[in-house]
Amino acid sequence: MKETMICEICETNLTNVSTTNFFETINDNCMLGLGDCLDLMQEIPDDSVNLTVTSPPYDNLRTYNGNISHWGEHVWKSVIKELFRLTKQGGVVAWIVGDATIKGSETGTSFKQALWAMDCGFKLHDTMIWNKPSFPKTHKRYEQSFEYMFVFAKGNIVTFNGIRDKFNKKHGKLIHSSTRQPDGTTLKCSGYKKKLISEYGLRTNVWETPSCKSNTERTGHPAQFSEKIAQDHIISWSNECDTILDPFMGSGTTGVACKNLNRKFIGIEKDKGYFEIAEKRIKETPPRCNHDLEKIIAHWNL
Numbered sequence: 001m002k003e004t005m006i007c008e009i010c011e012t013n014l015t016n017v018s019t020t021n022f023f024e025t026i027n028d029n030c031m032l033g034l035g036d037c038l039d040l041m042q043e044i045p046d047d048s049v050n051l052t053v054t055s056p057p058y059d060n061l062r063t064y065n066g067n068i069s070h071w072g073e074h075v076w077k078s079v080i081k082e083l084f085r086l087t088k089q090g091g092v093v094a095w096i097v098g099d100a101t102i103k104g105s106e107t108g109t110s111f112k113q114a115l116w117a118m119d120c121g122f123k124l125h126d127t128m129i130w131n132k133p134s135f136p137k138t139h140k141r142y143e144q145s146f147e148y149m150f151v152f153a154k155g156n157i158v159t160f161n162g163i164r165d166k167f168n169k170k171h172g173k174l175i176h177s178s179t180r181q182p183d184g185t186t187l188k189c190s191g192y193k194k195k196l197i198s199e200y201g202l203r204t205n206v207w208e209t210p211s212c213k214s215n216t217e218r219t220g221h222p223a224q225f226s227e228k229i230a231q232d233h234i235i236s237w238s239n240e241c242d243t244i245l246d247p248f249m250g251s252g253t254t255g256v257a258c259k260n261l262n263r264k265f266i267g268i269e270k271d272k273g274y275f276e277i278a279e280k281r282i283k284e285t286p287p288r289c290n291h292d293l294e295k296i297i298a299h300w301n302l
């Protein structure tokens with residue numbers, strides 16, 4: 001909605017300023033916007049966001065109180081283009097998504113989005129999998145237990161804090177390295193230093209993570225992702241005090257993880273009800289000191 005307005009302080013003509021889309025500053029580290037992300041992202045300067053962790057609507061799988069009516073290729077294409085503009089050089093977008101199955105066929109929208117991101121200039125750094133131990137069952141086909149987590153990079157990634165929580169059964173033994181040759185044979189590496197296998201190694205790009213914890217995390221939002229998923233992406237692709245965006249904020253899960261990990265957060269949500277859930281949830285998350293942070297990470301990695 002556009003209204004004729006003059007600023008009372010500087011007398012600037014604000015006629016073309018939208019009065020329905022605005023950012024609300026929660027504190028120095030958090031700005032939340034109620035409105036369409038395509039409008040609000042225009043307020044975010046070029047090359048300013050270190051990391052986006054987001055999950056857009058999956059085709060038309062949920063109705064989101066009617067907010068899905070305009071959803072489609074024309075929207076997600078513009079959103080991804082905007083994400084490229086506002087992401088810093090070396091920054092990352094973690095795009096968590098799945099497809100609807102219509103008349104027996106998956107839509108393939110996830111892949112179309114990944115290919116479009118590459119057309120916009122992103123590198124497809126990784127196609128990761130979020131595998132969930134529990135999932136809804138149809139018994140009509142192999143049960144769908146995973147979602148895609150595309151990692152788009154603007155140029156070469158500047159921050160990678162790889163999470164090392166994969167238990168090595170052979171820990172304590174000597175490393176014997178070998179490389180696979182083009183003809184398929186293996187060649188023992190010469191001159192390698194004698195090193196012991198550590199207890200934990202770098203995890204793979206398939207993350208086994210439960211959906212959100214039912215009692216402590218679950219809100220009224222119909223498609224919430226887990227705090228742990230948001231947390232692990234934030235740890236992997238950003239550092240403390242970096243700026244993180246979620247243009248499809250929903251119940252504010254990325255915002256909660258940002259507060260826990262001492263990152264700045266910009267969240268945008270179209271639906272007023274979900275926006276209010278997110279705002280309350282983020283405000284009620286206590287600020288953390290570094291000691292708490294260690295406890296949170298240790299708790300999740302148990």
Ligand SMILES: C[S@@+](CC[C@H](N)C(=O)[O-])C[C@H]1O[C@@H](n2cnc3c(N)ncnc32)[C@H](O)[C@@H]1O
Binds near residue numbers: 036064224247250268
């Ligand atoms: C998959 S959900 C995100 C859930 C979120 N990750 C969480 O943990 O709660 C997608 C959200 O995008 C919102 N949405 C859809 N279109 C939008 C748009 N154009 N601008 C902003 N939000 C939008 C929906 O209302 C919905 O809450």
